[in-house]
Amino acid sequence: xxxxQHHAIYAQRRSRVAAALGKESIAIIPTAxxxxxxxxxxxxYRHDSYFYYLTGFTEPGATLLIESSGAxxxxxxxxxxxxxxxxxxxxGPDAAPxxxxxxxxxxxxxxxxxxxxxxxxxxxxxxxxxxxPGLETQVDGWLKQVRARVRYGALCPESQRDVCSILDEMRLxxxxxxxxxxxxxxxxxxxxxxRAMQISARMLxxxxxxxxxxxxxxxxxxxxRNGSEYPAYGSIVAGGANACVxxxxxxxxxxxxxxxxxxxxxxxxxxxxSDITRTFPANGKFTAPQREMYEIVxxxxxxxxxxxxxxxxxxxxxxxxxxxxxxxxLDTGLLTHDKHGSLQDVIENRAYFPYYMHRTGHWLxxxxxxCGGYNELSELDKTTERKDPLSGELIKNRPSRILREGxxxxxxxxxxxxxxxxxxxxxxxxxxRIEDDAVVNAKGCELMSRGVPVDVISLEQLxx
Numbered sequence: 421x422x423x424x425q426h427h428a429i430y431a432q433r434r435s436r437v438a439a440a441l442g443k444e445s446i447a448i449i450p451t452a453x454x455x456x457x458x459x460x461x462x463x464x465y466r467h468d469s470y471f472y473y474l475t476g477f478t479e480p481g482a483t484l485l486i487e488s489s490g491a492x493x494x495x496x497x498x499x500x501x502x503x504x505x506x507x508x509x510x511x512g513p514d515a516a517p518x519x520x521x522x523x524x525x526x527x528x529x530x531x532x533x534x535x536x537x538x539x540x541x542x543x544x545x546x547x548x549x550x551x552x553p554g555l556e557t558q559v560d561g562w563l564k565q566v567r568a569r570v571r572y573g574a575l576c577p578e579s580q581r582d583v584c585s586i587l588d589e590m591r592l593x594x595x596x597x598x599x600x601x602x603x604x605x606x607x608x609x610x611x612x613x614x615r616a617m618q619i620s621a622r623m624l625x626x627x628x629x630x631x632x633x634x635x636x637x638x639x640x641x642x643x644x645r646n647g648s649e650y651p652a653y654g655s656i657v658a659g660g661a662n663a664c665v666x667x668x669x670x671x672x673x674x675x676x677x678x679x680x681x682x683x684x685x686x687x688x689x690x691x692x693x694s695d696i697t698r699t700f701p702a703n704g705k706f707t708a709p710q711r712e713m714y715e716i717v718x719x720x721x722x723x724x725x726x727x728x729x730x731x732x733x734x735x736x737x738x739x740x741x742x743x744x745x746x747x748x749x750l751d752t753g754l755l756t757h758d759k760h761g762s763l764q765d766v767i768e769n770r771a772y773f774p775y776y777m778h779r780t781g782h783w784l785x786x787x788x789x790x791c792g793g794y795n796e797l798s799e800l801d802k803t804t805e806r807k808d809p810l811s812g813e814l815i816k817n818r819p820s821r822i823l824r825e826g827x828x829x830x831x832x833x834x835x836x837x838x839x840x841x842x843x844x845x846x847x848x849x850x851x852x853r854i855e856d857d858a859v860v861n862a863k864g865c866e867l868m869s870r871g872v873p874v875d876v877i878s879l880e881q882l883x884x
Contacts, residue, residue, distance in 0.1 A: 427521030429597055430476050433590065434492050437474065440586045441488040446538060447546040447583045449474060450483045450555060466650065469786035470548060470587050472691050475520055479511060481528050485538060491523045495534070498527035536565035540574045546583040584791065591785055592792035593826040598692060598785070599859055602828060603868045605648065605689035606857050609696045610871030612642035614882060616657075616683055621704035621883040624677050630702065632657040636670035639685050648687035652694060652788045656684035659702065663851025664836040666778060675702050680710055682851055686788065693788040695830050696869045697855030704883030709846040711876055713835055716748030717852045718874060720833040724780050725856075728823065728831060729864040734794055735820035738780035741833040746772045753844050754837065769809045775837055781830045784857055790828075796821050827860045831867075 441447055451471040457463045467478045475484055475494070485493040499512035516525035526534060539545060539562055547559060559580065566576040594602070616635040623630045636657045643651060657670035663682035675681060679702045686694035699714065701707070706714060723744045724737035746766045749755040760771045783790035799819040808815055832855030839848040854874055858865040873879055 429595075430474055431492075431521050434474050434486050435490060436590060437486050437583070437586055438488055438490045438492075441486070441546060442544055443488060444542050445488045445544040445546060445577075446542050447486040448483065448535075448555075448559070449486070449548065449583060450552055451477070451480060453552075454480045464650065467691070468551075469591075469691070469791075470551075470584065473587065473591060473786060475522075477511075477516075477520060483528065483531060493538075494520065494522050494525040495528045495531045496525060498529060532562075535562045539563060539566050539577060540569065542575075542577045544579045544581055545577045546581045546586075548584050549582040551584070588791040588793065589797075591790065592783065593824065594785060594828050594859065595826070599826070599828070601690050601692045602694065602784075602857065602859070605652075605687055605692055605694035606696065606868040607871050608643060608646040608648050608689065609686040609694040610869055611646060612639045612685065612687065613683060613696055613698050613872040615639070615642045617698070617700050617704075617879070617883050620675065620681060620700070620702050624675075624703045630675040632659055632662070632670045632673050632675060635675075635681065635683065639683070643687040646687075648689050650688045652686045652688040656682065656697075658682045658851065661838075661849035661851070663699065663853075664838050664849060665851075666836070677703050678707065680850060680852065682853055684853065684855065686857075691786050693784060693786065693790075694857055694869065695784055695788050695855060696857065696872065697832055697834075697853045698872055698874070698879075699852040699854065700879050700883065704880055706876060706880065710850060710852075712752060713748075713837070713847060713850050714852055714876060716745065716752070717833055717835050717854050718876075719748070720744035720780075721831055721854050721856070721874070724831045724833060725858065725865065725867065728829070728858050728860065730823055730825055730860060730862065732823050733796075733820035734781075734823060734829070736823075737829075737831055741780045741831075742767060742772065742776070745776050745833060745835060748835075749775060752847070754847065773810060774840075775835050776833070777836070778832075778834070780833050781858075784828045784830055792821075794821050795819065823860050825860050825862060829858055829860075831856050831858050 449471050452468040454465055455463045465480055482496040494516050496513055496516055497510045499510055504510055513525040513527050566574055616638045619638050636655050639655050654669050656668055658668040659673055659675035659681050660679040662668050662673055680699055681702045682699045684697040686696050720741040723740040727736040727740040747763055749772055754775055755766055755771055760766050766772055783792045795818040802819050804817045806815055806817055832853055834853030836851045837847045856867045857869045858867055
């Protein structure tokens, strides 16, 4: 992408924000701070997603201002030869306007003195609520300085609003540029999953000691080898019973011949996440009970994929998956008609919950659990109440978000079977999840992450 195209994407986004602010308003969007890991060593830096969405700028210590007039100003780190020797190149305020397509830029050391002046005579100040600790206090301090000048004719903003309410709706619909990056991220992650599967089978075949961290290392190798900047989240590599722990982190547990391995891992590429889960036999061959449960989860995912298309609701893929999973639980004896009733009873009473306790998907984008509301904004007045059959809690039901082209979500049904009274022993400690990244399009949805297969035969052939 050339510099002009690069400018245009972010400039268009800033213009949309400016148009939504209202007359005589200003928005303040900081990037993420740096965090110390220990003593004088920092954690690997990652920019704030909202800030990056509007600038494409990855340096720390920066703040973006957008005025309702359309003007955008960046406060960034000043050029500093000594610090650049230690920490790396800085763009600096002199080069920033041309390089980023902004109207103005200043050193971030001027933020405290410039902001009160820029807030004068504004109707509203917008900033991200509850994301940047200390920002609200900073804004209060700047407004206090504006109020001190009212005797000289200055007007102070009378309202403060959350700029995320604008940006969340913008980010929910991905443009072609974003979807292209997400396809590439998913392709890299698919290669990493394949590599981990094949290494698993090879090490066990060769009689080597196989640990979860071995497979985690293979994922990281493939992510970076293909140009990804980071993992999008801490990779889950869970062998055997560990797969029944939803957010298990890759550890040093031994993976045994005959275990299932659940890997939930995705890379981040140019600010965008991928999120793939595959469950496979560590030695490359499913046992009969493992295959029986796997086929149920795969059928649940296929039902959810069929329900992912424009005009459907966000909740529809989940309900489609639950129906298949619940029937599978009845068919295999995890649940019984004598105790739990019909399929409809199982669904209404959430009797499936001990074995499937999470939703079938979430928004995906710059963040792995991306921003964007799950209720349809045009129908918020249509509220009903229901009592949760498990907790007894009274829950407000609002219409689920209508799926539209350009929305990206995960589709990830699962089943997790811990040993318990009445649970057939052959299913003990089986944990399975299958997850793909779907972009809604005119025909239904595109599964961007199917570079790694899901059907039993293809998985087993892949690991030979």
